[in-house]
Amino acid sequence: MDRLFYPESVAIIGASRSPHKFGHIQVANLLRTGFRGRIYPVNPRAEEILGLRCYPSILDVPGQVDVAVVSIPAPKVPRAVEECVEKGVGFVVVISSGFREAGPEGEKLQEAMLEAIRGTETRIVGPNTTGILNAEAGFTTTFMPVWGPMREGPVSFIVQTGLFAGTLLLHILTAERFGLAKVAGLGNKCDLDETEVMEYLLEDPATEVIAMYMEGVGDGRKFMGIARRLAKEKPVLILKSGRTEAGMRAALSHTGSLAGRDEIFEAACRQCGLIRVRDFEEMLDLVKIFAMQPLPDGPRVGVASYTGAGCVIASDECLLHGLQLAEPNEERLLELGRSLPPWARPGHPIDIEPLHETVGPSGYEVALRILAEDPNVDAIMANVMALPVEIKDAPFYASPEELAGFFVKAIGPEARKPVAVCVGGDKNSVDEAMRELEEAGFPTYPSIRRAMRALAALYKYKCIREKLSRA
């Protein structure tokens, strides 16, 4: 599988000179992402593409080819796969659609492709996919433009859809601050399936968190076996669609997947220790806290919130998510009381607003430090306000950088407890504060509920891991 994720040579079958064809974007991406292997555009009607020599057929390529990326019309794909086999290509990534998901004609084409690789060492990824990405190697087969080196990080995705490239990957590359390890887009997964990728990611040192989107599972028993081994080592988040009758029908026409009964899948997830998510929003919310924060020792959450309503909502959400509201050390709270104005009483959740009256914006730091140092607190939820820069001279104003600085100073790595931050307020300041906080390693959320849900997932995984280790 290293040949697939760290190829030394890649052929783009269907490489194009038209800047907007998939086969052009794929070549252009590899030139921009820092890919250091050899790139062989294949197109019988071109001499050169983006300064690279073009070959009429993959059989004309001089050296070995680890990965061939295929973006040509479906009826021509089986022949191309035969040539790849003849060439000894390791993996053929078939981007094209029009196979099993498109009806009987497509089904035949998919069979023909499989026939071509039968008994050979060549493997097929897809068809009907965006393929592979490895940030570390600067390698991607996606047909969405990528503008530079991709941010490396601990998160790997296994996905069965073009939605990943179409929107989610664009979103991650332009809006998220966690980095990517590997992405495997499996599409119709006529050959390579999720279990093999899971085996690979289990051993992949770059991968610390795994997120999956599936529409159906082929071999349930095999899937559960590897899922359990994987979940014991690394958190696995899974979004499984085709949950309802209407969804199952849609899945059948999308990736030709048989979705199976949802209750059975749900039970399987519980048994294997997979963390099931409802949508991509929840998936990314959890991915980033797993990527950025340690697991908590227990379920006791300390809360510091701007405004009393935030304290009330955070208390509710804490319990509604199965966590406990921490009972911080009384003495330290009384000490906090000495920083408060006379009208305010110390308590937990800590309302930061009164602290602003006495110690200004560093009230955040005071409150956070109390929670960070308290052994009765396993995890921290902070609700902060991002104010418009126009009132930057106000005594309670903290710039996005200062806000992040308070967290860094109050909660060092030695605290070894996870933090989730809800940020609200002025739109531009919220965007900036979220960026600053996440660059400093603190995951941010637009609502208290979502911040608490993220902490709950960390605790859930801690329990999963303990249970799987005992078994």
Add this chain to the structure above:
Amino acid sequence: MDRLFYPESVAIIGASRSPHKFGHIQVANLLRTGFRGRIYPVNPRAEEILGLRCYPSILDVPGQVDVAVVSIPAPKVPRAVEECVEKGVGFVVVISSGFREAGPEGEKLQEAMLEAIRGTETRIVGPNTTGILNAEAGFTTTFMPVWGPMREGPVSFIVQTGLFAGTLLLHILTAERFGLAKVAGLGNKCDLDETEVMEYLLEDPATEVIAMYMEGVGDGRKFMGIARRLAKEKPVLILKSGRTEAGMRAALSHTGSLAGRDEIFEAACRQCGLIRVRDFEEMLDLVKIFAMQPLPDGPRVGVASYTGAGCVIASDECLLHGLQLAEPNEERLLELGRSLPPWARPGHPIDIEPLHETVGPSGYEVALRILAEDPNVDAIMANVMALPVEIKDAPFYASPEELAGFFVKAIGPEARKPVAVCVGGDKNSVDEAMRELEEAGFPTYPSIRRAMRALAALYKYKCIREKLSRA
């Protein structure tokens, strides 16, 4: 109550020359928001504030005062209220904290305030609140800076917390495209309570949607009576915190509210036709679709989605939210089929991607028009992709303006069916596309689940209204 929301004269008790004091921001806001009434700053140690003559006491103000806004330390508030009574002020909005929510001492101050108004016509709003806002009149008592005229619209809020001003109002003013009618921040609601404001909003022609945040309800029977009357006319969304034991304790120390058992409140909401939401995120998601879109005639949702995975997820979410997947007219779908490339089959949900291959970006328009014109479709969920401007010459690229244009052209007001749009992709393009779509009246969401949840709320309210009308 018109005196409270449309005051002809406002006194700011505690007006300040320091630009960052609440009593300064309040005066500055009124000068910027287009308020046309008289403004009387009150401060014994100032001659003039922001060019306005300052009065040592409210008793020195020459004319009548409709509203007095009080932002001075709690111990001084009862005396100020006495003077307001003597002056014949209509409403005293007490911003200051340090009353019932702060313990026995504060409780006494709150009692003293109430004693001062007993048997008089003067009413108190608060204490411990951000007070009142009326976009139409350019009137607000908030202590968060507002930079210009507030966007007018159909949405009114009744809230019991400073969080509204602290973050939610800033968020709404800087990030949301629905407009505001009235906001009533009630804080500890020692005198004016939600039921009176609800009575007022029932008759207020500017208010078409009501969103409430409550920590506790005083007179349950009275609340249910007005809630039911209100819900029959206008959708009422309610976020009630203090749901759990920990939340109740926090509510007690925040606004001194007794939250009561959550199951009872839940049952009351169902009986009165209130739509309960889990957090502010859900509240705003629903507020905007109620503000921008009509109610559906039935539960049948037509889906047009970029990518097959979007079709699968939308089908699931449709059923999981209690809606039905529409069965569009077969003939029209076959007609759609003639626009598709040979490998794709027409079906529902409509996958827009294949249409991009044949008719380019206007595939969106083609798909949306089919759903808009079909009598078997009651509501429309669209999942669109916002691409980076760098590939603007690609045949499937649509700019944010073009994207919004496709919706405007395909779904005119004569369609009389609600639309919710999920937008994903490149961050900047997503932000712009959301702005363009919402300026054109189509509410946008970052996930299919949230778009479908919003459509489900419209249908739920349609059913509520029918039920309440029959009763």
